[in-house]
Amino acid sequence: MLVVEDERKLAHVVSSALQAEHYDVVVAATGEDGFYRASAELFDLVVLDLMLPGRNGLEILQKLRQRHIETPVLILTARDGVEDRVLGLDLGADDYLVKPFALPELLARIRALLRRGRPSEALRLKAGDLELDLVARRASRGDRAVELTGREFELLEYLLRHQGHLVSREMLARDVWKEPRRATPLDNVIDVQMARLRRKIDCDGTARLIHTVRGVGFVVREEEP
């Protein structure tokens, strides 16, 4: 995996996060270096910053695609104007993230890009003794059936799909609530909904499955981290 990012600290943060997830990471600090490596070596994925010294990220992307190098590219940009994003995606980027981004989100998007093209998941999701039947839309914890509202079910499904990985409020707002913009009221809604879901899932002395990671988001995991 190649990370093209000139800001040293950010490159370090991103590459350590990827290494912690057991990806092999190469960092390129300039556009020239990034372009050279991306065209010379074979990567599973390129994380590309758009504002780079030497060579602009969009230029690199364009050149790579012109040479028919189809490695998935995720672009990072500080600009969130619609035009910038459209331009990036038009030039052949597979996904984009606006700075400042949350690391869990970056990781989730990378997983999604790497998963792309593979047949998708089962009809049941499990975590510990929690089971989710996606067809019948029923949930159970051990022998106990859990009554969930529609929203709660979607929320739990999303958490289980990202089992073991952090899920940020941004991701929930966009993917579960389908809100393109995250506003304060929605954050409160997410927190309340999460508290209710937790009351239904993690009650009466069972091992806790839903964990809050302060300042970051939520994670479903079998035991305490």
Added chain:
Amino acid sequence: MSSWWSGASIRVRLTVWYTVVLSLMLVLYATATFVAVRHEFREQLEEQQQIDTADAPSSLTTDPEARLQEQLREVLVVLVLGLPLIVVLAGAGGYVLARRALAPIDHLAAEARRLTADRLHERLSVPNQHDEVGRLAAVFNDTFARLEASFGQLGRFTADASHELRTPLAVIRGIGEMALRETRTPAEYKDAIGSMLEDVDRLTRLVDTLLRLSRGDAGTIRLSPDVVDLGELARDVVSSLGILAEERRQRLQIAVAANVRVAADRLVLRDAITNVVDNAIKYGPPDSAIDVRVDANGQQATLTVADQGPGIPDQHRDRVFDRFYRIDEGRSRESGGTGLGLAIAKWAVEVNGGTISLEPAASGSLFRIVLPRIAVSAPRQVQPGTPA
């Protein structure tokens, strides 16, 4: 010629116009006088000749015809020589008068030039408020007053924004410094880092919101207007925020009239309604009711949100939509507000061609959003034969 003309001062142009018009009038007047005098002389001459022929038919000592010509020539000389002289004198007088008439404008310009961004509190002197210059000065003063107000607002906004950005920064810094002061347990470190991240989140959201507002001000947000059923949109907002009201044991009630359609950008308008309803939930006391109503009133569509909270004192009523304006400093920050919710709502409503206001109410607060309504009746029929 035309470039010289437009390059000349009003004073010169005024004088030239005045002189040209005056000369034409004088020439006309002189011609008329000359014609009248000649006519008079001729009549006199004819009378004279009749008397002469009656008295002494053969006395032809002096030629009366020649004398008449002589007299007429004298009149003509006086007229032709006098005319330019009068024109020159009148022109000079006009030039002086024009200067006097235009002097207040020069004065005004000189005064206005002194007023810069940091001296906007000064005003132009209005010598006589009923004449043209006085009215001009009054208009200028009005403009300056508005400029001063918006400059003031801008300055306040920048100061408020810096302050709001500073608070989370101070928290992040403080927590970081505290955590590093001595060796702590991993749990304590986690807690410190988590707390810092929470404030980073707050900072991020604040910057996002500010960016949106400034884009709104610059008019660079592209809207995608659509026909929106206001009642449906309100229901949507209410069902999404309902859980917050439930948590506070509030009754979030909604009553909508059917078919209240407006032309608006759905997402932007939804933001406005969300912020107003969220505001009501936040300030309404537990166990109270919040009423959301959508009505049609002729050409207008209205949405009102009423809560049973403490209400907003009259003196704050105009300012609740100001950016970062808080009636109670501590409380809204505690509940996670950025102080920009209603400012966003105001922008979002106005950009969709509507108005938002806080109505005087006996108790609680009552927000009203008014938007132009789209008629739901069948498409307007064009009468055949009516002129376009």
